[in-house]
Amino acid sequence: MSRPGLRERKKQKTRLALIDAALDLFRAQGYEATTVDQIAAAADVSPRTFFRYFATKEDVALSLPVDGQEVMLRELADRPPEEPPFVALSHAMRAVLTELQEGDVTDVTRFLKSRELVETTPALFAGSVRRMMENERRLIDEIARREGSSPDDLLPHFVVSLFTTVARVGFESCHPQSIQDLSAFAERLEQMLSLAERSLRPGWDRGRV
Amino acid sequence: MSRPGLRERKKQKTRLALIDAALDLFRAQGYEATTVDQIAAAADVSPRTFFRYFATKEDVALSLPVDGQEVMLRELADRPPEEPPFVALSHAMRAVLTELQEGDVTDVTRFLKSRELVETTPALFAGSVRRMMENERRLIDEIARREGSSPDDLLPHFVVSLFTTVARVGFESCHPQSIQDLSAFAERLEQMLSLAERSLRPGWDRGRV
């Protein structure tokens, strides 16, 4: 696993510079009030280059949560097949938070920053939900594959949507307080997962009720 | 209940003209490919006037589903308090479809048109979900009021989010086929509601499990 070339490293640097510049400007003067020109200037690139890294202004704010969804999908694929769908999804989600916590501290900071931004900015919140739902399709496919469901079976759709909802409500409920570390997130998530577990019949996620 | 004045009638006419022009253009050449200028021209108003009726291009496409949400909220407020939350929400949703069906036929056509458009256009789908979630807050408040929950109780949030998810999955599952009438919608909705009912423990939506 050799170190990537200079070009690749520069690209990563530019990408992070744009993300950090954007998050700071968004926090300081609000999302709508900051222009792409300002972000580009703060990161020392031309406005055109900004759009070579991020398709939209929204993308730069949501790139971290989006990365998280990728991790989640990878983790889900690694869960043992005998695990019921909802349990597998829960563990995959926990793994995302764990992986983040074990990584670089600046990553955690960036993540929390962007998370707070998303919760307090309606436009970004909308975008976040949108991506969550685009991701839902992929989670559904993976669950359907694991369970061997037929393509028009509504159960995988139901299970994944329900799980996504539970996770979202958990995250949202963190919003009023300013969250300093990830453990508060993890705690809320467990709280919601157990509420869901208590509400649902055993075997519901495999159609055996 | 006197007939509104000429000015008010003209406004309603312009509004409907914009909606119809927009929906037709969107269907014919796609949502992104049609410009606001085209819509305004088709409805015989200036582009500036378009924005006096709809804040964004998205709004004109989603105005009908948004109207539906208003109806849903009104219906929910009319449900008897002894009804458990999930049942009350289900009945309110049924009432929306019933009210639509009993109204003008052109309204139903417009509704189905916009519904298909939303499902087939990612940008609009995202916007639709976003409004659904903005509406969620109001539904939560109403359920919390009915049940006398404390403001930081997660249960009303959970119940409403779960219901919204179920309804959404039901609507989405209609997409592949082209829906001609509302009864197909109603049928799918019932299918999903019964799946949810089977999966959940009795009393879950009042915290009595």
Added chain:
DNA sequence: TAATTTATGACAGTCTCTGACAGATGACAA
């Protein structure tokens, strides 16, 4: 009919985002 309110059109301007082209820079082989 006159006065007032309100809807509309016309115009100018900002911001997001895209295509096209040319110059700069890193990757790689001779």
Added chain:
DNA sequence: TTGTCATCTGTCAGAGACTGTCATAAATTA
């Protein structure tokens, strides 16, 4: 080291969504 090539970047021009402003026209009211 040098030359070639692919890729990154800046500059420019432009479309399209959306907003503020002001004058005009139409509806409402006295």
